[in-house]
Amino acid sequence: MKLTDTLVQCLENEGVEYIFGIVGTETLDLDDSLSKSTKIQYVNVRHEQGAAFMADVYGRLSKKAGVCLSTLGPGAANLVTGIASAKLDHSPLVALIGQAGIERQHDESHQYMDIVKLLEPATKWSTQIQDPKMVPALIRKAFRLALMEKPGSVAITLPENFAAEQIANTPLSVTPTPETVPDAASLNAAKDLIQKYTKPFIIIGNGVIRQDAVQELITFINSLQSPATHSFMAKGILPPEHQQNFFTFGFKENDAVLAGMNEADLLIVIGFDFVEQLPNAWNKNKLPVLHIDPLPAEVNEYYPVQCELVGNIKKTLEALNQAELTVKSWLPSGDLQAQIKTTYQINQNQQESLNIENVLHLIEKFTPENTIVISDVGAHKVSIAKTYQPKKPDRLIMSNGLATMGIAIPGSIGAKLACANDPVICITGDGGALMNFAELETAKRLGLTFTIIVLDDSMLKLEVKQMNNKFGNTYGVTFQNPDFVQLAQSFGVKGIRPKTLAELETILKEPQQEIVLIDLVTQNPQ
Template sequence: MKVSGGRAVVDILVKEGVKKAFCVPGESYLGVLDALYEHPQIELISARHEGGASFMAEGYAKASGEVGVCMATRGVGAANLAIGIHTASQDSTPLVALIGQVERPFKEKEAFQEVDLVGFFRHLCKWTVEIDRVERIPELLHRAFHMARSGRPGPVVVALPHDMLEDEAEMVELPVYRSLPPQPHIEEVKQAVEMIQKAEQPVLIAGGGVIHARATPLLVEFAEAMSIPVVTAFRRYDAFPNLHSCYAGWLGFGTPAYLLEAIRDADLVVALGTRFSQVGTQDYTLLSEKTRLIHIDISPDVFGKVYAPSLAVTADTRAFLQQALQVAVPSDPARQERTKALHAKYIEFSEVKADYKEDWVDMDGLLHDVVSHLPKDSIITNDAGNFFGWLSRYYRFEKPNTYVGPTSGAMGYGLPAAIGAKLAKPDKTVVSFSGDGGFMMTVQEIETAVRYQVPVISIVVNNNRYGTIRMHQEMHFPNRVVGTNLSNPDFAELARLFGAHGEKVKKNSDFVPALQRSIASGLPAVIEVVTNPEILSVSQDKTKARRNMVCNQ
């Protein structure tokens, strides 16, 4: 039986097990939208902006462990979709983006909204392809899903010409195929374990590969067996339970001095499923040329990209840990004491004070209440911004798969990613953290959450400025502030206008009741917290900031 291209695309989505697809509808892929009408088992989430749709799909993929799917129209829609595709690329998130394209006879004539989508996205993706013949849909779309989830996962863009989706053909039935993750050679595993055992001051850095492989329990066993301190890579906090005695802290913005010193003094660093990002390596200064490095990753392409390894092992992190546990041997007592000492320093560094203020919300006190009152299996998402310094320092992630955040540093990510995560895990409490600058970039997705009844909680830290850039201005160009002051609506009232639950918190003592009311409402909720605009970072002197605020008034 002949079927249209649009029907063939959706048939493949069904076979690949897609349950949610995120989009802004567009005329250039109407054939796909029409076919989805016949397939209610795929829930179509229609967002208010393509950037929001791509963040939803990326957050959904992280939380579910499946391939996220987003869709947009040609040119303008594709450009908006790009921010989430870039995030998926830097975060190694499996994503398939289906983008409508101009009709084939009109190409290269500067047709309406025409963009060379393959060329536009090539450097952002694992693979880009334009399907120009309807009968090739099964072959190329199955391959797209395989490419997205295999090896180091990532985004794939599939361009779909409008007229091709209306063509009809008999489709060849092809199976869904998956390749097994690479297994390490036992000789490499034995060599790695022997190097770790002989090291006097080793450190293990756990990255996204641990999370993707669902290998955290195995890593806990291995760290205990080898008495090796574990550090989580940039925005991979939940790769290892933060309260475990082997946990030493995290890499990223604001990494404490004790941890950087421990890594730089290490005679051996084990990098497990991490690509060594610029932020995590402190601008690529983390390791010295003398540091011995064991690098284990699913993709050999990362080896030597930043640091040359003494031993490179191409392997899935779960497979490596399974074999390593079979040959692991206990370490000496001195190693155990060092590991415990580093954990004690982390506990001291991350201990949050219940500092309360009456004229604004003190962020220390806010995080104290967040940590005390949120369920331990809550999923946390976030935007970029200086407010995140408090979250990264004080929130202790105790369970795996409880953090969904962008290593790309994308603003506007928190709310839509929370929607995607909640749709993947409806039984979990999902809370997003945003600054006022980032929240306004995707604020319209409150309506999406209301329309699809997705009860996420958005905490908006409002200081009426682009705080991160303001901080850099004051550091590098003092008394020359430009472009960073903002004005905002009443976010709580705005939420209520959308049909969500809204709360505005002006002092710390009001936060917990607002949080409890938000959870009890059963609605998408926005909690606006008003903070001191003079305090721009977690390490800033509060007394000095208070004096500055009084003087400015």
């Protein structure tokens, strides 16, 4: 059996369902082997960056490692942004990359560059197959590392001269990743720490979703009755109406939650990833910290850890919930929840304008609670992080680690393949939309159904605001757009340009039966 046949067997053994990528000369044998698989669907995309974004979002939602594929040189370089995004957003991803044969890796050679070194800072592990017989071990290690806390991206390069080599190896067994739980002494120390303070404030991170610890966390919060807030990527863990829900923190401007956190005397930080925002932005008072996470705390003067519960979050909270904790019921002064709702425009319609906040209110009101909203990066991401209130966890997907534009349209493909029965709504600015708009053809070819909302204002709105605040004028942040409705139609996709909020409401109420692009013109092109 040739090496690439064995590699595909190893991928099947890992439960891989989809591989997103573009074939090149160096990956022809792998493509041939994939064509014989009855378990894996190869999704040929229009750009390698789109492939990585699809694998990223598919990995987040399926809880499996998403897989992307490229050839050497420019193909590998095009993967970098998506691979780096998966690493910083802690999405499990495995990249398979063709490479020049070993015989020409020591000279200046056509399209050759050291991909392993290129991807080292963008991955948890980057390696090249040096011995064909090691393929089963390398694939098993790659998937294990990609899924292990904290999840992230892994890259394996395959030299072309090995691809067709005959080997007799078979896949290695897939075994569960060991889960640890804090010992009794640590749990008792955490209990004593909570008992010591009167005003704990709970910070919820995306690790709670990754480790399937939502119900255990809600039980903990209900028992303690202390206020709690979410990072951007953790939104939806607490129901919007939960009395301890102080919504979202992590904003550079007008972060209304900080007033409540500053009144606390202890921060209980659960599954929070520093990549979303460093503690010096939200713990300026250097309040003591109870750290609950699969990994030990990072050393930081603004993160003064008094106690650490290191281990599986779900099992840690189960153990903590068995302790008889004293209720720590308190509320920040000044009816802070109401202030946050006003500041963040939560459930507060502003007349009948087609602004992003009103669009989000319509999505909340007229779409099923299992709807997945995918946000691209831009000014609208901040609005979504503030205003939008998903009713369930893992129903709002955004890039907040690398915070990279262009993820939303290809990410919607990954989301729909991971969650075929759930409606998907992609919200993107015009800048991010055109970065990977070609993947609309991929989605149409696959027969997927989802909704794309393009915020069409002919500018990079966030940078316009920042430049005006800093310099009083702008430069290099405006452009001209195509007619998005006609552009969508050229892909065989339905394009609509609603003029009123009522028209948009009618569109959103309709069940998703095809891909629909909604062009929301918020400012006439200049």
